[in-house]
Amino acid sequence: MTFSTAIIIAVAQLLLIPLFSPLVIGIIRKCKAKLQGRVGASVIQPYRDLRKLFSKDEVISSDASWVFYVTPYLLFAISLLLASAVPVLVALTFNPMSDLLIMAYLLGLSAFLSALAGMDTGSAFGGFGSSREMTFTALVEGALLFSLLPFIFIFGTTDVSEIVARMHILPLIAFFPLSLAGIAYMIALLTENARIPVDNPTTHLELTMIHEAMILEYSGKRLALIEWASWNKLLLFIVLGLNLFVPWGFVVALTAQAVVKGFIILSVKIALCIGIIALIESTMAKFRIFRVPEFIFTSLVLGIISVLIIIL
Amino acid sequence: MITTALIITILLGSLCLYAAGAIVSLLLLSKRAKSLRNIGAHAPAFLGSVGLVLASVLFFVQGTPITFTLPSTFDFIPFLFRLDLLSAFFLLLIGVLGAVASCYAGDYLKHYEEEYNLAFLGFAYNIFLASMALVVTANNALYFLVVWEIMSLSSYLLIVFEHHREDNVRAGLFYFIMMHIGGAAITGALLLLAHAYGTTNFDVFRAGGVDLGKILPSIVFILALIGFGTKAGMMPFHTWLPEAHPAAPSHVSALMSGVMVKTALYMLIRVIFDFMPLQVPWWGVLLMCIGALGAVLGILTGLAQTNIKKLLAYSTIENIGLITLMLGAAVLFSAYHAPTLAIVALVAMLFHIGNHAFFKGLLFLSAGSVVSATGTTNIEAYGGLAKRMPKTTIAFFVAALAACAFPPLNGFASEWLMFQILFTGVGAPILSIKLLFLGAIVAIALTSGLTMLTFVKAFGGTFLARPRSEGSATAHEAGFGSMTAYAILAFLVIWIGLVAKSLLPLLSKIASSIESGALAANTVQKLPMLNMTTIALVMFIAVIVALLITASFALRTKVVIGRTWDCGYPLAANNEISATAFSRSILMILKKILPTKKHAVTEGAQNGNTYFMSSKTVTLEVVNVFEKYLYQPIERVAAFLNVQVKKIQNGHVNLYILYILVTLILLILFSL
Numbered sequence: 004m005t006f007s008t009a010i011i012i013a014v015a016q017l018l019l020i021p022l023f024s025p026l027v028i029g030i031i032r033k034c035k036a037k038l039q040g041r042v043g044a045s046v047i048q049p050y051r052d053l054r055k056l057f058s059k060d061e062v063i064s065s066d067a068s069w070v071f072y073v074t075p076y077l078l079f080a081i082s083l084l085l086a087s088a089v090p091v092l093v094a095l096t097f098n099p100m101s102d103l104l105i106m107a108y109l110l111g112l113s114a115f116l117s118a119l120a121g122m123d124t125g126s127a128f129g130g131f132g133s134s135r136e137m138t139f140t141a142l143v144e145g146a147l148l149f150s151l152l153p154f155i156f157i158f159g160t161t162d163v164s165e166i167v168a169r170m171h172i173l174p175l176i177a178f179f180p181l182s183l184a185g186i187a188y189m190i191a192l193l194t195e196n197a198r199i200p201v202d203n204p205t206t207h208l209e210l211t212m213i214h215e216a217m218i219l220e221y222s223g224k225r226l227a228l229i230e231w232a233s234w235n236k237l238l239l240f241i242v243l244g245l246n247l248f249v250p251w252g253f254v255v256a257l258t259a260q261a262v263v264k265g266f267i268i269l270s271v272k273i274a275l276c277i278g279i280i281a282l283i284e285s286t287m288a289k290f291r292i293f294r295v296p297e298f299i300f301t302s303l304v305l306g307i308i309s310v311l312i313i314i315l
Numbered sequence: 316m317i318t319t320a321l322i323i324t325i326l327l328g329s330l331c332l333y334a335a336g337a338i339v340s341l342l343l344l345s346k347r348a349k350s351l352r353n354i355g356a357h358a359p360a361f362l363g364s365v366g367l368v369l370a371s372v373l374f375f376v377q378g379t380p381i382t383f384t385l386p387s388t389f390d391f392i393p394f395l396f397r398l399d400l401l402s403a404f405f406l407l408l409i410g411v412l413g414a415v416a417s418c419y420a421g422d423y424l425k426h427y428e429e430e431y432n433l434a435f436l437g438f439a440y441n442i443f444l445a446s447m448a449l450v451v452t453a454n455n456a457l458y459f460l461v462v463w464e465i466m467s468l469s470s471y472l473l474i475v476f477e478h479h480r481e482d483n484v485r486a487g488l489f490y491f492i493m494m495h496i497g498g499a500a501i502t503g504a505l506l507l508l509a510h511a512y513g514t515t516n517f518d519v520f521r522a523g524g525v526d527l528g529k530i531l532p533s534i535v536f537i538l539a540l541i542g543f544g545t546k547a548g549m550m551p552f553h554t555w556l557p558e559a560h561p562a563a564p565s566h567v568s569a570l571m572s573g574v575m576v577k578t579a580l581y582m583l584i585r586v587i588f589d590f591m592p593l594q595v596p597w598w599g600v601l602l603m604c605i606g607a608l609g610a611v612l613g614i615l616t617g618l619a620q621t622n623i624k625k626l627l628a629y630s631t632i633e634n635i636g637l638i639t640l641m642l643g644a645a646v647l648f649s650a651y652h653a654p655t656l657a658i659v660a661l662v663a664m665l666f667h668i669g670n671h672a673f674f675k676g677l678l679f680l681s682a683g684s685v686v687s688a689t690g691t692t693n694i695e696a697y698g699g700l701a702k703r704m705p706k707t708t709i710a711f712f713v714a715a716l717a718a719c720a721f722p723p724l725n726g727f728a729s730e731w732l733m734f735q736i737l738f739t740g741v742g743a744p745i746l747s748i749k750l751l752f753l754g755a756i757v758a759i760a761l762t763s764g765l766t767m768l769t770f771v772k773a774f775g776g777t778f779l780a781r782p783r784s785e786g787s788a789t790a791h792e793a794g795f796g797s798m799t800a801y802a803i804l805a806f807l808v809i810w811i812g813l814v815a816k817s818l819l820p821l822l823s824k825i826a827s828s829i830e831s832g833a834l835a836a837n838t839v840q841k842l843p844m845l846n847m848t849t850i851a852l853v854m855f856i857a858v859i860v861a862l863l864i865t866a867s868f869a870l871r872t873k874v875v876i877g878r879t880w881d882c883g884y885p886l887a888a889n890n891e892i893s894a895t896a897f898s899r900s901i902l903m904i905l906k907k908i909l910p911t912k913k914h915a916v917t918e919g920a921q922n923g924n925t926y927f928m929s930s931k932t933v934t935l936e937v938v939n940v941f942e943k944y945l946y947q948p949i950e951r952v953a954a955f956l957n958v959q960v961k962k963i964q965n966g967h968v969n970l971y972i973l974y975i976l977v978t979l980i981l982l983i984l985f986s987l
Contacts, residue, residue, distance in 0.1 A: 017860070057868040064879040066781050068701035068708070076865070080857040087853075099849040104731055105722055111767055112721045118771045122892065124879045125698075125780030130892025137771050138900040141764030148760045155738055220879065224869035228861070296904045307757070314741055314749055 008257070009097040013087040020086035020242075024234040025049035027241070027277060034281030049234070053227050061223030064124040074120040075221065075228040081113045082235035089243045092265045093254045094168035101164040103151050106243075107144060110195060113236070114140040117229070121217030128209045132216025135292065139201065139213070142299045143194045149306025150187035153180060153313050154247060163243070170250040178248075180312040183305045185248040190302035192244060194295070196237045199284040201295050211289070238273075241280075245272045319381045322373050322398065326452070329366030329410075332359045333445035340437030349433075353424050356437020360444055361417035367410030367448055371403040375821065382454060382518070392461060395454035395516065400825040404665060405451040405574075405581050408672050411807070412573045413444045415800045416566035419680050422796030423566060426687050431476065439472035440567070450578050456505040456515035459582075463501065467494040467546075470575060473567045474559050486558035493555040497545030501582075504538035507531065508590060520590040532591050536598050539586045540605075546579035548635045550609035551941045556632055557616075561624035561692065565683020568624060572631040572679060573672035580638060580668065584661075587646060588829045596650040602643030603751060607758035609636030612940075614762050615909045618769040618898045619937040622692045623682050626773055627675065630718060633762055634671045637733065638664055640755055644736050645830075647748065654830055660736045661826035662819060667729035670717070670811060674726060677714035677804040681707045684793035685777060689786035694773065694894040699782035703790045708778045710801035715770040717808045720763060723851040725808050728815035731845065733759065768901060776894040783888040813851050816844040895935050902935065910938045 029046035036043020063071065088100035095101055114136060121133035154166050157177070194201045197214035206212055209219065218229050246253055252268030254261045290298060336359030343352045374381070380399035387394040398406075420440075424433060446466035453459040471494070475487035509515045511527050545552040556576075560568045587594060610633045617629025645660035684707045685700060686692050701708045713724070720730035737759065740752035782788040811818065879886055902911050913935045920927040963974075 057865075058872065060872050061874045062877045063874055065876050066699070066879055068779060070701070070712075070779060076858060076861045079861040079864075080854065083857045083860055084854060087857075099846045100853055102731075102845060104734055105727075105845070105850070108721055108727060108730075108763075111719070111763070112716075115716075115719065115721070115767050115771055119775050119779065122771070122775035123779040125886065125888075125891045126879045126881045127890050127892065128881070130780075130897070133771065133775065134892060134897045134900055137768040137897075138904065141761075141768045141901060142904070144764035144767075145757065145760035149757075152756070156741060159742075161735070161738070223872055223874075224865055227869075228865060292900075293904065303757075307753070310753065314753075315746070 006097055009095055012093055012095060013098060016089075016091050017083055017087045020091070020238055021083070021231060021235055024231070024238040025053060027238050027273065028234045030274070031277050031281050031284075034278060035285050038281060038285040053231060056222075056227035056230070057224050059223045061221075061225060063222075064126075064220055066125045067123050067220070070116075070119050071123040071220075072225075074116045075225040075232070077116055078113050078232040079228045079235075081109050082232040082239070085109060085239050086235060088163075089239050090164050090167045090246055090253075091242050092262060092269060093257060094164045096164060096168075098164060101162055103148075103155065103161045103163050103166075106163070107148055107151075110147070110236075111140060111144055113232070114195075117214075117217045120221075121219075124220040126220060128212065128216045128219055131210075132213055132219070135213045136217060139194055139295060139299065142296055143191055143302075146187060146299050146302040146306060147191040147195065149303055149310065150184045150191055151247070152306060153184045153309050156310060156313050163247075167246045167250065167253060168255070170247070170253065171255055180309040181248060183309040183312075185244070187302040187305040187309070188244050188248065190298060190305075192237075192240045193280075193283070194299060194302075196233065196240060198280060200287045200290045200298065203289050241273055241276050242269070245269070245276060319377070319379075322370050322377065322381060323383055325366050325370040325373065326396075326398065326406075326448075329363040329370065330445055330448060332363035332366060333441045333448075335359050336363065336441035337438045337445075340434045340441065343437070344432065344434045349428060352433035352437060353421055353428065356433060356440060357417040357420050360437075360441050361414050363441075364410045364413030364417060364444065367406050368414065369410075370398075371407040371410060374398060374403040374406075375400075387458075391515075392457045393455055393516075394458055395518075396452045397454035397517065398452055400828045401581065401584065402451045404669070404825050405578065406448060408577065408669060409444065409447050409451070409574050411803075412570055412672055412676050415676060415680070415803050416570050418796050418803075419569075419683075419800035420564075420566045420796070422794040423683055423687060424564065425794075427477075427564070430479065436473065436476050436564070439469045439476070443469040443473060443567075443570070447574060447578055451581055454517045456509050456517065458515075459517075460498075460502055460505065464498060466575070466578070467491075467498065470563075470567075470571060474563045476564060476567075477562070480562075482558075483562040486555075486562040490555045490559040493545055493552070497542045497552070500538045500542030500545070502542075504535045504542060504586065507535050507538070508586075517585075517590070523592045527591070532593070533595065533598075535591070536587065536595075539583060540601070543579040543583040543586075544605070547576045547583070547639075548609075548632050549605050549639055550612060550632070550636070551945055553609065553613070553632050553635075554939070554941055554946065557620075557625050557628040560628040560631070561622060565624070565679055565686060568627075568683070569676040569679035572628065573676040576631065576635060577668050577672060580635075580642070584642065584829060587642075588649070594646045594650040596647060599643045599645075599647030599650055600751060602646060603640050603755055604643075606636045606638070606640030606643055607755050609633070609639060610762045611636075611758050611765075612909060614765045614769060615902075615905060616937045616939075618765060618772060619902055619911070619935065621694045621894050623685070623694050623697075623773060623777065624679070624692050626694075626769065627678050627682060630678075630766070630769065631671075631675055633766065634667070634675070637730075637759065637762070638667050638671070640759075641667065641733060641736065644740055644752075644755075647740070649830060651743070651748075656736070656739060657830050658823060658826045659732075659739075661830060662822045663729060663732040663736050665822050665825060666732060666815075666818075670725040670729045670808075673804055673807045673811070674714045674717035674724075677710055677801065677808060678718065680797065680800055680804070681711040681714065682777075684797055685711075685790070688790035688793070689784070691784070691786055694776040696784035697777040697782075697787050698780050698784075698888065698891065699778075699787055700790055701778040703782075703787075704778075704792045706798055706801065707793055710805055711774060711778065713805045713808060715774050717812070719767045719770050723809075723812050723847045723854060725811040725815065728812055728844070728847060730759075730763065765901070768898070772894055772897045776897065780891045781886075781888050783891070813848050815847050819844055895933065899935060902937065909940065912936050912938055 029049045033043045033046050118133040118137045121129035155161055158166050197204055202213040252265055254265040340356045343355050382397045385394040446462050449462040450466055453462055471487055471491050474490055475484055477483050512519050512525055548556040560571055613629050613632035613636055617626050620626040641660050641664035645657045648657035717724040717726040720726040737752050737756050741749050743749055916932045917928050918930045920929040
């Protein structure tokens, strides 16, 4: 792949991921509504929400410092960075960012910044949200790393582009330990993206909020950026997980036909994944807060088991 | 022309500047010279440190080891110096941090001028810097022990400088005792080596050629580990560090955390790799276990602290744990005849030593400004300082980002290398080694998450939201000297992160000079490292894109400033989350690893009736497991033994004469 092709693909991903992430969220909400016996809002409602928020004025607390003002831009920028780094349809060979450790630490950075923004306005809810969020991030960093570790040991590299490019050579039997790691990854996905059973994204009771509590004080364009960034993050988690754990259909040779076929297969896979997430969210209740660490430790243990199976 | 003579002259010149600084400080003891004491102490220190940096940079350009001797008044302690790549690296660290700390001190010590006599600080400070430079260039065992002792004593004087506070004096005494226990172990190790080689000259140790047998190297290793581990702050000898580092003035804390503990690691590297011909696997295993445990327990205790300097001291313990982990990996690779991997592990270790020195230095300096501006070290009394001390906020922020190892700063570069080493280690053929490295990965993953939490608490509690005390509401920004110090360190933290890839060849040259098993020509040129400059550029572009998108969508919106809404209640300072509450959740979750103790004291409003509270104080502490289960039993045994030994002296002169008689008879029998 030439350098210019790589740049074009990276830019295309950078534009397409933010374009489609509100649609993905809209579909999740519609599925949940149908499962809960409601009609639900239209699947393009998130786009309307973004348009509304961008056109509104903001009210910012007098206690806030530059951290509050700057964080939304940084969070959105990090989600764009990850969008151009995660291999979506094609493996990017020239991308310096496509390293699993960089991705893990950038996710940690976005949690760090939103936690600081939550503490900045000096409201009680924001502070507690930050405390809970950082507690879970501290534990899920390890869980996420361990769910991705099997790939690092199989292929001997942390470069995620190289990993997904070579996934097609694995025999079917290798997917047994990887499926355990897949469950671990699903748990990490639910935790990092503030879905049920860790956090209810649609709650309006502040004492039950974790991620929402940190962004409670945001309004207008900054809130739009933060919401959009979290939707990007969810889509990226789904895409990365699918390309690692369910790699059939990933484009190996760069031809137009393969790209179109890959796009269709990816859409189907994403739709299935969305259905699973909506099912989990509708059939489970949110965990009591001190049960969430057990959930995360389950993920860690599953990751360790799958690593042990591979290295032994 | 860069000749050895030039480098030696600069090095000796720096040492003379330090000596001059010490003497000038003493000359300024009298009351009339009060305003001159600060500059008189720190200007020579600054110049001397710059000299050290110059000497080490010139040495890196020139490359070959330099040995020289200074005339000595003692017959059996020759003043042998040796400057090689490893020494030059540590000299560079000492020089940079010394210069920055001296610059900072010119500003920071202004509020000490009235209460304490800065002349003593100036004297001890200059001697401290000089002794650290001497420690890393010493080439003789007895001479090394002398300068090591000078370093311990001068740092003790610096710790107890604020002697009006009783905690500091206690901390100083604890430090003194621990340093001398360590010193005894070091003396044992070096003297055993000297006995085996027949001389105290390190060059002879380095040349090898003597069969030390099977047991002696391990005994020397254990003694060196106890001795240098005590100084470095490895578990379980670390308990003095969180007491001593907060007690010292902040620029001294920065030096102690940044450089002094690293000199212990310098000598440990020398003893293991330079002086002993072969490395043994169980040494590496032991070091890795100590390192991993130290990292996890260190940061877990650190996140429970509300004293900001104690929090930073525990973060130092955590990083020393990570460095020890890398040293263990290097020893293990070397013992199993994989010298290339050992060199990479040593590179990761040296890189983290340098990175930690810079970001921890910046953390301590900015924390010091906060402490001197607000008058307290309690995070619970801070808040809202981002508006009153903006530049200190940015300095602490950059350093905190580096400490949490976020890209593209220097902390991330060394942490990335550490992960690569551990991933490689899992590929080892032996099962127990595989599992050891896997355990180390679990430990590092856990510590990196906990570090993020600790620094959110430290930065957020100190600088964000509303001021929680009078001192924070009236804090003033630090002065010009502090700003310069911040700027230099922040620049280094950012720059080293960006150019990490180009710094690695130099580090691999240093590492391969130590790892004597590897072919010297086989220096690892192609070390793995991401191209951080590109990454930083991409991050910057992403931020620009984010700004552009926002600007294009939200052109005509405006921002209105209002008060924080909290369900209509008027918000006071205590509505914010407190630092204690912030760490409560994680401490409750990880109770099995580190037990906590919570107690609450309630003051009743009338007649001691606690249903109507006037105030409630909650203290959440982490139980100091090492003090409870290791030190106190040892104390009890030692006290018991002391009491038994005391029975020899029962006051009767007749018994003493009997002792003399018995000793005399034994001596006569022995000499026959």
